[in-house]
Amino acid sequence: MHNVKGKDMLTQNASGALETEMRYQPALAKEVRTRAGLPTFFSKAQAGKEVRVAYFGGSITEQAGWRVKSLDWLKERYPNASFVEINAAIGGTGSEYGAFRMGRHVLQLNPDLIFVEFAVNDSGAKADDIYRSMEGVVRQARRHNPLVDICFVYTLTDKLTQDLLAGKCNPSASVMEHIADYYGIPSIQLGVEVVRLLKEGTLIFKGEKPKTPEEIAALEGKILFSSDNVHPYVDSGHAVYHTVVSRALIEIEKRGTSTGARTLPEPLFPDNLEWAQMILASDVISGNGWEQLDMRSNPIVSQFEKIMPSIFRATAPGTSFTVKFKGTAVGLAIVVGPDSGQILVTIDNEAPKTMRQFDEYCTWHRASNFVVKNLRDTEHTVKIEVDGVRFDKAEILKLQDETIKDPKQFADYAVYVGGLLLIGKLA
Numbered sequence: 001m002h003n004v005k006g007k008d009m010l011t012q013n014a015s016g017a018l019e020t021e022m023r024y025q026p027a028l029a030k031e032v033r034t035r036a037g038l039p040t041f042f043s044k045a046q047a048g049k050e051v052r053v054a055y056f057g058g059s060i061t062e063q064a065g066w067r068v069k070s071l072d073w074l075k076e077r078y079p080n081a082s083f084v085e086i087n088a089a090i091g092g093t094g095s096e097y098g099a100f101r102m103g104r105h106v107l108q109l110n111p112d113l114i115f116v117e118f119a120v121n122d123s124g125a126k127a128d129d130i131y132r133s134m135e136g137v138v139r140q141a142r143r144h145n146p147l148v149d150i151c152f153v154y155t156l157t158d159k160l161t162q163d164l165l166a167g168k169c170n171p172s173a174s175v176m177e178h179i180a181d182y183y184g185i186p187s188i189q190l191g192v193e194v195v196r197l198l199k200e201g202t203l204i205f206k207g208e209k210p211k212t213p214e215e216i217a218a219l220e221g222k223i224l225f226s227s228d229n230v231h232p233y234v235d236s237g238h239a240v241y242h243t244v245v246s247r248a249l250i251e252i253e254k255r256g257t258s259t260g261a262r263t264l265p266e267p268l269f270p271d272n273l274e275w276a277q278m279i280l281a282s283d284v285i286s287g288n289g290w291e292q293l294d295m296r297s298n299p300i301v302s303q304f305e306k307i308m309p310s311i312f313r314a315t316a317p318g319t320s321f322t323v324k325f326k327g328t329a330v331g332l333a334i335v336v337g338p339d340s341g342q343i344l345v346t347i348d349n350e351a352p353k354t355m356r357q358f359d360e361y362c363t364w365h366r367a368s369n370f371v372v373k374n375l376r377d378t379e380h381t382v383k384i385e386v387d388g389v390r391f392d393k394a395e396i397l398k399l400q401d402e403t404i405k406d407p408k409q410f411a412d413y414a415v416y417v418g419g420l421l422l423i424g425k426l427a
Contacts, residue, residue, distance in 0.1 A: 026168040027177035031192040032248035036184030037255025038149040041113040046257065048080030054106050056098060056137075057117030059091030060155045060231060065238030066190075067115075070245045086111055090307060090367050094121040095133035097369045099273035100421040101333070102137055105307060107144045114141060119154040120230070122172040128269075130175040136273025138183050139264060143274065146262040151252070152180050155241070156191035158205050158229035164195040182268055186255075188248040190241045197223060197240065205229060271328075278333055279420040282310035289319030289386075300365050301335060301416070307367060308333055308418025315341075315414045317388030326379045327424010331371030334416055337362055341413025342387035345372060348380055354387065357415060360399035371421055379427060386415050 044051045053074070055067045067087065075083050088105040090097075095118040106114060116137060122130050141148050154173040156164065163170040169177060169189065180187045197203035203223040210216040210224075225237040232238045267274070282292065290312045295305040304311065323330070330347070340357040347353075355370050372382075393410050397403065404410050 025174070026163070026171065027174040029164050029167055029169050029189050029192055031189055031244060032251050033177075033180065033187045034252045034255050035180060035186050037252055038113060038151060038186060038249075039255070039257045040147045041149045042253050043257035044112055045074065045078040045081045048078070048082075050082040050084060051078075051113070052084045052086060052109065052111045054086035054088055054109065054111035054114040055117070056088045056102075056106055056114055057153070058089060058093055058121040060120060061115070061117045061153075062087070062089035062091050063231060063234065063238065065232060065234045066241035066245055069238060069242035070249075073242065073246050074249075089117070092121065092361075092366055092368070094118050094125060095130060095137060096125070096273070096371065097333075097421075099133045099136040099140070100276040100331070100369070100371070101278045101307070102140045102276070103144075104278045107141065110145070111148060113149045113151065115151050115153050117153040117155060119152075119170065119173040119176060120157055120160070122176075123157075123160060123170055125172065127171065127175050130172055131179065132269050132272040134176055134179045135268055136276055138179060138185065139267065139272060139274040140276075142183075142262060142264055146264075150183075150185045152176050152185055152187040153245070154187065154189045154191060156194060160191065161195055161198065161205070164189075164191045165199070179268070182265070186248075186252045188245055190244050193240055193244045194225065203240070209233065273423065276329070276421070276423050279422060279426070280310050281308070281312050281333075281417050281419050284323050284420045284426075285312045285321045285417060287319070287321050289314045289316050290321065300337065303365075304335060304367055304418060308335070311335060311416055311418045313414055313416050314386050315412055317386055319415075320383055320385035322381060322383045323420060324379065324381050324427035325422060325424050326377070326427060327422060328375045328377050329371055329373045329421070329423040330375070330380070330382050331369060331421035332384065332417055333367070333369050333419035333421060335365055335418060336368045336416070337365030338393075338409040339412035339414045341415060342389055342391070343415055344383075344385040344387045346383040346385070347372060347375070352385070354389075356391070358391070358393060358396060360396050360402065362393075363397070363402050367418075369421060377424075384415075384417070387413075389413075 055061050061067050071085055086109045160170040203225055205225045206229045207224050210219055223236050226232050293301050293311050293313055295302055301311045336357045343355040344352040345355055394404050
């Protein structure tokens, strides 16, 4: 493990578990750390068996980029094996939501290998939250199947290049490296190669694709990485990512295919999200005012059928549903977009919490979520209610220099619910 320093330090108690509310020293950036390898995965691939590969992350993994390219490469490298892809990437989501949806979106499909890519979307999260979420993801996977292999993958944005140029992982990846150290999980840092090419002057991080022969010539053969400083071009930026992933997997394969009996060690954080779960909306929502949408014909929600098989919509202020549970966290898997409004969340007898379901990016519909955490581990009643407050959507959109072009799209203040997020059990 890395040494830990700083004002907020990780300290070990008598059992060896790390105490909470701490920070972790930045990890050194290295392209690949093989650690305990991926023995189950390579054993099955080399033997020509069916191999189920899950890609679990955000929009960079959701793109038809390194995910598609790496799977095609695996098929070529192990032609006798049968590869099954599990695409469990959702744009704009981080490891906390990942911990809640892990069982439904990944584990119930019985993967042999899980690539986990959340470092970019976790880059603004608190270190403690990342520790608990990522450890929860790992422990859920190993509890489901002790032989399942996991590999952490770190992508980057332009804002994260400064850490890498200094030879360090960004804070979120540094936290993940500590979890990887503890559980023997290999990791691949895709940004090391990107910043190497940047320093050598053969890569341009952001730019519009050339359209004319003159523009192509002006590029001088350099790699144009992305259009927005985040999402790589599939044929260039993602090609760099794929190069790194393929050579990293070759290195990891050298660790061998012998799988000893895996047992879960004591958790670093006893309150990690190992028991987080997602319950379908159809199992918890009832009452007047809620419309269960047709997942096949509704153009807004049909795109989310794979991740939220049942989605309910309500618009009338005061429309609500109530859930009783015993546990420490509760939240919702939702859809937000131009017609989104606000939710009032009332837990027990506390004052309602306002959860706005609209932000400066709501010019299209996307999956989102929120969670109320750190509840006492006892019985609770949570009420979810459509708020009647109308706010200025045009002002919010100005934060991204967006304007309302079709007022009808933004007229409603609706609530979309696709699932209940829970640490605990329904009463």
